[in-house]
Amino acid sequence: MAEEKRIEEELTYAILLAERVRSTVDEADSFKAECNHVGKHVDTIVEKLRVQVRSAQSFYERPVRRIVTEVCNNLERALTLVRKCKRRNIFHRVVTIISATDFRKLINLLETSVGDMKWLCSILDSNNSNSGIVITLPPIASNDPILAWVWSSISFIHMGPLPEKIEAANQLASLAHDNDRNKQIIVEEGGVPPLLRLLNETTSPDAQIAAATSLYHLSNDEERVMTIVNEVGVPIIVKVLADSPMRVQAWVARLVARMAEHNSIAQDDFARENAIRPLVTLLSFETSSDDRKSLVGKQSIHSLVQINKEMEKNSLFDSKNNHLYRPYVSSFSSFHYSEGSSRGGNSQRRERENERPEVKLKLKISCAEALWMLARGSVLNSKRITETKGLLCLAKLVETGEGELQFNCLMTIKEITAAGESNADLRRAAFKTNSPAAKAVVDQLLRVIKELDDPKLQAPAIRSIGSLARTFPARETRVIGPLVSHLSNKSPEVAAEAAIALGKFADPENFLCNAHAKAIIEFNGLPPLMRLLRVNERTQLHGLILLCYLALHAGNNGALEQARVFNALEGVDQKMLAQFPDLKELVSKAIYHLKFYHTGPHSQRLLHVP
CATH class of the missing domain: 1.20.120 (Four Helix Bundle (Hemerythrin (Met), subunit A))
Incomplete structure (x- = not known):
């Protein structure tokens, strides 16, 4: 007032x-x-x-x-x-x-x-x-016609009939798509609130898509995303994500992804509003029967009982913090969020099942991207994804998906495993050795590493395995071989990622570093590793780190002397060592260790580096 x-x-x-x-x-x-x-x-x-x-x-x-x-x-x-x-x-x-x-x-x-x-x-x-959008220019905007178009479009979204509202929202989307200046004008002239109302208050899918598209094009900047957040846009977006037709949900999921990508506050707010649950639900649509068949075929009755117990526990946890959605039911089918609860029954479920395949694919791609951006750099959000059994769904889509969908799922897994690497509680909870979800993820990561010849997919898969290095027992050498094979990959990026991942297995902070270092040498990792030192600065850096770890933990192995590791370490460029002081200290320790084992009568003594 x-x-x-x-x-x-x-x-x-x-x-x-x-x-x-x-x-x-x-x-x-x-x-x-x-x-x-x-x-x-x-x-x-x-x-x-x-x-x-x-x-x-x-x-x-x-x-x-x-x-x-x-x-x-x-x-x-x-x-x-x-x-x-x-x-x-x-x-x-x-x-x-x-x-x-x-x-x-x-x-x-x-x-x-x-x-x-x-x-x-x-x-x-x-x-x-109802005569349509005004396209004339007022004299005040004669030097900047965009301003008049923005004013006219926003006024129609405020007051026009539905067809003109849709036309006006599409006009704003087109203007916002053109350049950042137009985006800024739309935000400064108050375009966000009416777009959010159009998204929230109409039941027309075309109107919701037009509003979501406009907001999506506006959301490539931290401050503009903050404007949407300040207008209480996050709860509206999550509500529409849960309750709309699939073609609307696809655009809204893209909006969630872009807002989370460009603003960490939005990333946190979406998680607090429980956006992760409907995203996982939509991503897992039409995969439940396949998942059940595959798991029933591979797991014992005891394992299935344990899965159900875990789901019951997680549903109770989520229900305490969830005001928008019902908790999962206690059964194996609880892997999926109830379709009827969000859309109103069997007719909506049939509507979803009868949707065009390209719409379903677009929705899955958008949901996977949204989960990727929500998990990026966030331990808490990664934990929430694992608690909704999102890992099983992601593993399934890495197996069956292609192209952008497969890539987005791999990137989501990469972010979750990175969070697990930095957080011991998440790592122990989500990636236990006997966890069906963890096993499915590792199996698919190894399949991508071994079978697919696409650096864009292999790099995140290799990095994910490296992030999980501390979860593998000494006997789990099946992950070492594929990583070693990629040390000689023709893509320098993939080769560098392989060296980084193997470095995490042989890192002194890894309790099983000695066993893993010996396994890397046994898989004939030294020859490609020595060649890696001559590729480029990045591969040389990570190759040197791995080489030093092998020298420290398997220094008495004759393969090191045969590969002339000592000479390679002594010949490291001093400029690089000056640039990375920690590397200089590591190389010195490795040289000292090799000298102790491979020169004179001391070759059989055990070295204790001070």
């Missing part, structure tokens, strides 16, 4: 100012023709201002404020000039000089104000008469 009163006060002030100008015109003694011309323009302005007063309570304010402010400035100029035409004493007549040029300038300004006011009224008339 305070905002409405303020805009009404501005309009009232403008009307009073115009009436003062009109009364002063009637009192003019000189330049009467020019003053009458001014009076006619002022009469038109007053008429249009009164129209705005009658519609101010429901009208879009931004153009009104801008235009009324400019109108008031011109009316004040008119009042100042017309006052000089009143009867005065001889002294004022001598020192006050008025020319026809002054009136021509004033008339031009008033004509501009008349044009602006007519444009405002035309928007109001077109909103009321």
Whole structure:
């Protein structure tokens, strides 16, 4: 109400100012023709201002404020000039000089104000008469037509009938897609709130898609995303994500992904609003039967009972923090969120099942991307994904998916495993050796590493295995061989990732570093590792780290001497060592260790590095 009163006060002030100008015109003694011309323009302005007063309570304010402010400035100029035409004493007549040029300038300004006011009224008339979006330009926006288009589109989203609202939202989406300046204008001119209302309050899928598309194009900047968050957009987006048709959900999931990518506060807010649950549900749509068959075929009855117990526990945990969705039921089918609970029964489920395959694929791609961005750099969100049994779904889609869907699922797994690497509790809870989900993930990661010849997919898969290095027992050497084989990969990126991953197996902080170092050598990892030192700076850096770890933990292995590791370490570029002090210390330790084992009578003694 305070905002409405303020805009009404501005309009009232403008009307009073115009009436003062009109009364002063009637009192003019000189330049009467020019003053009458001014009076006619002022009469038109007053008429249009009164129209705005009658519609101010429901009208879009931004153009009104801008235009009324400019109108008031011109009316004040008119009042100042017309006052000089009143009867005065001889002294004022001598020192006050008025020319026809002054009136021509004033008339031009008033004509501009008349044009602006007519444009405002035309928007109001077109909103009321269903005549379509106004494409004319007000004089105030003659130097920046984008501003007029934005004003017109936003006003239609505020007040127009549904078809025009959809057209206006699509117009904003097109403008936002063009460049960042247009995006900023849309946000600054108040375009976010009506787009959120259109997304939330309409039941038209076309309207929701148009609104979601516009918001998506606006969300490539931290500050603009923050505007959406501040307008309480996150709960609205999550609600639409859970309750809308699949083609709407696909766009909304993309919106979640982009907002989470560009703003960490939005990333946290989506998790707090429980966006992860519907995302996992939508991602796992039509995979439940396949998952059950595969797991029943591979797991014992005891394992299935344990899975159900874990799901019961997780559903209780989520229900304490969940105000939007029902908890999972206690059965194996609880892997999936109840379709009926979010869409209203079997008819909605049939509608989903009968949706076009390309729409289903687009939805899965968007949901996988959203989970990736929500998990990125967030231990808490990664934990939430694992608690919804998202790992099983991701593993299944890595196995059956292709292209962008497979890539997004792999990137989500990469983020979750990275969070597990940095957080022991998550690592122990989600990646236990006997966990069906963890086993499925590792199996698919190894399949990608061994069978697919695509660096874009192999790199995140290798990094994920490296992040899980501490979870593998010494006997689990099946992961070492594929990593070693990629040390000689023709892609330097994949080779570097293989060296990094193997370095995590042989890292002194890994309890089983000695066993893993010996396994790397047994898989003939030294020859490709030595070649890796000559590829580029990145591969040389990580290759040197791995080589030092092998020297420290398997220094008495004759393969090291045969591969001339000692000579390679002594010949390391001193500039690189100066650039990385930690590497310099590590190389020194490795050289000392190798000297102790491979020179003179000390070759069989055990070294304790101080």
